[in-house]
Amino acid sequence: MDRRRFLGTAVLAGAVLPLLGTRGAMAAPHGQLLAAGLRKGDTVGLVSPSSAVNERLALQLAQEAMEALGLRVRAGAHYGGRYGHLAGTDAERAGDLNAMFGDREVKAIVCVRGGSGAARLLPLLDYALIRRNPKVLLGYSDITALHCAIHAKTGLVTFHGPVGTGSWNRFNVDQFERLFFQRELMQYQNSREAGDELVPRRNRTQTLRGGRAQGALLGGNLTVLAALAGSSYLPDFSGRILFLEDVGEAPYRIDRMFSTLKLMGALDKIAGFIFGDCSDCNPGDGYGSLTLDQIFDDYILPLKIPAYRGAMIGHIREQFIVPVGGRVEMDADAGTFRLLAPVLADG
Known part of the structure; x- marks a missing residue:
């Protein structure tokens, strides 16, 4: 996962338009913008803002994981693309992300994987559109560039966590359901099991x-x-x-x-x-x-x-x-x- 090759070019975004709102969206008192929680049966968008996947099976597994969570899936037009190590050109990847924020049927956006290249998209994102249509955005690693930029430009709370092609083990599924479906005020405490050790070493x-x-x-x-x-x-x-x-x-x-x-x-x-x-x-x-x-x-x-x-x-x-x-x-x-x-x- 070589992240030292991506671009860090800074271009000022245009003025942000007033929030029009979608289902349940609201601005919190301290300036945050909150997206609506999720329900079983909602549609989530799968996008690839960074590196391409190595095998098509990874895209299938990402889709199956979302469906197993009780969600419908809408794939980005270029989420399986490739341009060098990237999942398509900058315009294609940014276009997919903008399209998902603009699609009223899509309630959350899950990034397929990290890797490298998300920072190249930052001048191409439509921050006014994102502010008008706040949605859950989930991913980690290279997706940090999107989390930082979107929060800086819009105030939207986004989510650093598993990507679509990552492990959807019991712990991660429990986190997802408690946070997004149940809207729980989470307590983040490491799980610790000693196993056969005298004192716990893991986590x-x-x-x-x-x-x-x-x-x-x-x-x-x-x-x-x-x-x-x-x-x-x-x-x-x-x-x-x-x-x-x-x-x-x-x-x-x-x-x-x-x-x-x-x-x-x-x-x-x-x-x-x-x-x-x-x-x-x-x-x-x-x-x-x-x-x-x-x-x-x-x-x-x-x-x-x-x-x-x-x-x-x-x-x-x-x-x-x-x-x-x-x-x-x-x-x-x-x-x-x-x-x-x-x-x-x-x-």
């Missing part, structure tokens, strides 16, 4: 600095988020709870990206910090390497804010569905966070 959280903090969530994949630095596609970090994850990045690159967030002033503005999983982020061969512990000590501890690592967020089989823009309270000592207000409107 452990570590407190970096204790305490509680409240704020709206912002974040996603560290590489993708840092690549948007200096553009108009990042929301304001002031008072936010920053959550991050990554995959396949050596510690020296993680250090560089945290340095970017520090130099742009983002870290100094946040109220709390949650780090998920950094899969395959081990030091390579060479003279030596910083550890992730040292990186957090250098960049996060001086902020003197509540912070913990190990949340079930990232390139892992079982993962939280995290509302980008949702207001939460985090408890760094317990390694948990919970929704303080609905992130979906009544349908």
Whole structure:
């Protein structure tokens, strides 16, 4: 999943038109825009804003997973396309996403996969259309670019979580149903099972600095988020709870990206910090390497804010569905966070 090749060009979007509203859509008191929750039988759109899939079977599995959740599926016109490593040209992929937001029968949009390339779409998205037709948008990894840009331009709460071709295991299905169908005020707490170990080792959280903090969530994949630095596609970090994850990045690159967030002033503005999983982020061969512990000590501890690592967020089989823009309270000592207000409107 090489994300270091995508474009980070920043082009200002046009003025946002007033919200006309769709089923259940509403603007929350603190400036968020909320999409309606889902019902069994609703239509969801499958789109491929980033990399292409390797085999057509992956598209079939994504469709079957949505249908097994009790939803109807409408595929984007180019969701199975290919242009180099991308799932079609920028115009085709952006066109599919805009079309899904404009289609009144589609109630949610699920990204087929991440990979690379979503940032190339940001100048091509119709943010006025999105604001007029707020819908659930679900995906993670490279989809962080869409979460950041759409929230910055419209205030819409979107959702960092499983992609269509990912694992729809019992944990992920439970998250989906509780959040989108039941509209539950979620409590995000890692599941822990000791197995045959004397003490649990799996899904452990570590407190970096204790305490509680409240704020709206912002974040996603560290590489993708840092690549948007200096553009108009990042929301304001002031008072936010920053959550991050990554995959396949050596510690020296993680250090560089945290340095970017520090130099742009983002870290100094946040109220709390949650780090998920950094899969395959081990030091390579060479003279030596910083550890992730040292990186957090250098960049996060001086902020003197509540912070913990190990949340079930990232390139892992079982993962939280995290509302980008949702207001939460985090408890760094317990390694948990919970929704303080609905992130979906009544349908």
